[in-house]
Amino acid sequence: xxxxxxxxxxxxxxxxxxxxxxxxxxxxxxxxxxxxxxxxxxxxxxxxxxxxxxxxxxxxxxxxxxxxxxxxxxxxxxxxxxxxxxxxxxxxxxxxxxxxxxxxxxxxxxxxxxxxxxxxxxxxxxxxxxxxxxxxxxxxxxxxxxxxxxxxxxxxxxxxxxxxxxxxxxxxxxxxxxxxxxxxxxxxxxxxxxxxxxxxxxxxxxxxxxxxxxxxxxxxxxxxxxxxxxxxxxxxxxxxxxxxxxxxxxxxxxxxxxxxxxxxxxxxxxxxxxxxxxxxxxxxxxxxxxxxxxxxxxxxxxxxxxxxxxx
Amino acid sequence: xxxxxxxxxxxxxxxxxxxxxxxxxxxxxxxxxxxxxxxxxxxxxxxxxxxxxxxxxxxxxxxxxxxxxxxxxxxxxxxxxxxxxxxxxxxxxxxxxxxxxxxxxxxxxxxxxxxxxxxxxxxxxxxxxxxxxxxxxxxxxxxxxxxxxxxxxxxxxxxxxxxxxxxxxxxxxxxxxxxxxxxxxxxxxxxxxxxxxxxxxxxxxxxxxxxxxxxxxxxxxxxxxxxxxxxxxxxxxxxxxxxxxxxxxxxxxxxxxxxxx
Ligand SMILES: Nc1ncnc2c1ncn2[C@@H]1O[C@H](COP(=O)(O)OP(=O)(O)O)[C@@H](O)[C@H]1O
Ligand SMILES: [Mg+2]
Numbered sequence: 001x002x003x004x005x006x007x008x009x010x011x012x013x014x015x016x017x018x019x020x021x022x023x024x025x026x027x028x029x030x031x032x033x034x035x036x037x038x039x040x041x042x043x044x045x046x047x048x049x050x051x052x053x054x055x056x057x058x059x060x061x062x063x064x065x066x067x068x069x070x071x072x073x074x075x076x077x078x079x080x081x082x083x084x085x086x087x088x089x090x091x092x093x094x095x096x097x098x099x100x101x102x103x104x105x106x107x108x109x110x111x112x113x114x115x116x117x118x119x120x121x122x123x124x125x126x127x128x129x130x131x132x133x134x135x136x137x138x139x140x141x142x143x144x145x146x147x148x149x150x151x152x153x154x155x156x157x158x159x160x161x162x163x164x165x166x167x168x169x170x171x172x173x174x175x176x177x178x179x180x181x182x183x184x185x186x187x188x189x190x191x192x193x194x195x196x197x198x199x200x201x202x203x204x205x206x207x208x209x210x211x212x213x214x215x216x217x218x219x220x221x222x223x224x225x226x227x228x229x230x231x232x233x234x235x236x237x238x239x240x241x242x243x244x245x246x247x248x249x250x251x252x253x254x255x256x257x258x259x260x261x262x263x264x265x266x267x268x269x270x271x272x273x274x275x276x277x278x279x280x281x282x283x284x285x286x287x288x289x290x291x292x293x294x295x296x297x298x299x300x301x302x303x304x305x306x307x308x309x310x311x
Numbered sequence: 312x313x314x315x316x317x318x319x320x321x322x323x324x325x326x327x328x329x330x331x332x333x334x335x336x337x338x339x340x341x342x343x344x345x346x347x348x349x350x351x352x353x354x355x356x357x358x359x360x361x362x363x364x365x366x367x368x369x370x371x372x373x374x375x376x377x378x379x380x381x382x383x384x385x386x387x388x389x390x391x392x393x394x395x396x397x398x399x400x401x402x403x404x405x406x407x408x409x410x411x412x413x414x415x416x417x418x419x420x421x422x423x424x425x426x427x428x429x430x431x432x433x434x435x436x437x438x439x440x441x442x443x444x445x446x447x448x449x450x451x452x453x454x455x456x457x458x459x460x461x462x463x464x465x466x467x468x469x470x471x472x473x474x475x476x477x478x479x480x481x482x483x484x485x486x487x488x489x490x491x492x493x494x495x496x497x498x499x500x501x502x503x504x505x506x507x508x509x510x511x512x513x514x515x516x517x518x519x520x521x522x523x524x525x526x527x528x529x530x531x532x533x534x535x536x537x538x539x540x541x542x543x544x545x546x547x548x549x550x551x552x553x554x555x556x557x558x559x560x561x562x563x564x565x566x567x568x569x570x571x572x
Contacts, residue, residue: 032493036433039487043446207396209373210389211413211461221409225400306399307443 090275099279107259112283115250115261118174122181123242129182130189130238137190138197148194151187159184159245163252177249184245185238192234196227229302236295243288320386320505321347321370321473326379327530328365339365341530342379349470352499352506354520356513356559358567362531363509367475370507383473386505389458390475393482395450397442403429403453404438410460428456428463431498448487451479452494463502474499476508480515489547492518496543513556513563518547523559527566534566 072092078084079091086094102108137143137151162180170176200223208222250262261280268277328340339362347353357363368374369381371390397406407425416424429435432452434445442450462472476495480488496519499506510516516523523537537559541551 029497032490032497033433036490036494039490040434040446040449043448043487044444203392203394203396204398206373206392207398210371211410211457213413217413222398225398228400305441307441 087272088274090278095275095278098275099282102276102279103283108264111259111261111264112287114258115246116287118177118181118250118260119242119246122178122246123185123239125178126182126185126238126242127189127235130186130234131193133186134190134193134197134234138194144194151190151194154183155187155191155241159241160248160252162245163249166249167253172253172255174255176253177246180249181242181245185242188238188241189231189234192231192237193227195234196230197223199230200226229299229306232295232299232302236292236299239291239295240288243291247284318348319346319382320349320351320384321345321507322380322382322384323366323370324380324382326366326369326376326381328362328369328374329377338530340369340376341532343526343531343533344379345524345533347473347505347507349505350503352496352508352519352521354516354523355507355509355526356516356523356563357511357526357531358528358563359511361526361528363511363526364477366526366531367477367507367509370473371475386471386473387462387464388473388475389461391451391454391458391477391479393478395442395447395454397450397453397457399442401441402438403434403440403442403445406442406453407457407460410457414461425456425460428460429453431459431501432456432494446487448483448491451483451491455479455495455498459498459502462504470503472502473505473507476506478510479508481510481512488515492547493544495519513560514547514552517541517552517556517559518545525559525562525566528570535562 076091076093079086079089083089090098133147133151137147159180162183163176166176166179170179204222204226208218213222247262250260251266254263254266261284265277265280265284268274268280323343323345326340326343327338330337330339343366345353355363355366365374367390369376370383371388373390397403398409401409404422404425407428408421411421411424412418426435426438429438432455434449434452434456437445437449437453442453445453458474462474464471479495480491483491492515495506498504508516508519513523517539520539523539525534525537526532527534537555539555541549541555545552
């Protein structure tokens, strides 16, 4: 046998006395230590110093401030052009004081509270349903074939198209709004999870298999964390759809004497009160942006921690 | 499973592996027989696509052979790839602790065991880093530590351990690779591991192996085995290593050229 001829040069661990001796390796251990450490230090390079908080804030904020400035300027330019009478389209100078007055009224904050409550409940239900459906569909190949493209199709369906059905089923009620918000957001959440599970890197799956990860442990320690970034992207998109569906719902489904942002908007239109209307629209825009930024920040933090995109 | 003779850690007997079925099936391995002694360092050499990875997957029990038997006599087997394949959401120590958890090491012992493993690949100061913060060579050392975590017994010995390495240094630069040759040799010796090391780099095979096993391509068969008589430590740029590597390269070229005709 071939290895018999090599046994004398092969290492026999049982007779090894001082294992880490100089004749163990091509280089003396201490030297190997130094060389490895040196190479490690060189390859890691000097990590850039973190910049000061004030500078980071400023560099994040000034583009936003500039964008707001440009938008206000464009708005003012349209007003100056005399395209519409000032009582139909007031300029920023007339609107901003109205906006300031508005945000000091209780009715305004009640409206925001109701709208946000609906958004949060609707989004939470959508997340629960979306994750459950996504988990099932990604787990079972049959379900995937049956429902995969349906979920993607639902994602592209304008949520306002659901309202006639929602009103038939639930009349003009909270349930009708909730129904549409959930249908708007859940497919994105489900798709995010499915995509994340699908794109779990095969090499990590092999590494997991070598470790003996299977069943629940495989999901807990490998597939779930691996799909997290895609899941966050799904949540972010789901939120955008939920917010849009909710605004459509509040304009279409006006319930009794509740006060929501949609109701305020509809009333302002009936009273031809453009300055009020624009104030509400600004609020709707700002809420949408802020929450989107939160998801964006979560996504960014995740990517930085994992080193998904290095710059 | 029959007991393996004491001088054999891994025994492959007539192992064949076909992918697919019917007319389109591909015979990746054809009646490969190979014995690896405990504590031996065997290098598997072959052109790419000759079935080296397939063979390691079979030994690691990630796949079943179409014919033949593989006997590891209950040894613990770990497989390392060309990519480190560390989990990016875990720290370096987290990656090792997960491997230890899967080995059944109780939670309270894992942190210390992981630290010991990191020390043994000389990355003691990097436990809290994330994989992406390390260089390619360092990541591969963490992957090595993880493989050791999966196989070492509670005394830190690797006597019942088979370490399978699938072109582990293929993606590294020459300087780093040289250092890691010394490093893997040291760890192999101190722990008494049995190593099956796959490469398509002939000099690397001669630098590291007690024996170099040459595989043919399509189907993969054992063509020839070359014992490596040189004393350790060896240098990859030494004349003896170069001479044997040249002999093996000629044989490999001959084998490869059969496919061009
Ligand atoms: N899962 C698979 N299905 C079908 N063919 C495969 C599969 N895995 C490997 N092969 C084929 O088997 C042969 C050997 O592959 P592999 O073991 O990866 O070669 P090596 O590692 O030596 O480069 C190749 O021709 C490859 O295409
Ligand atoms: Mg391969």
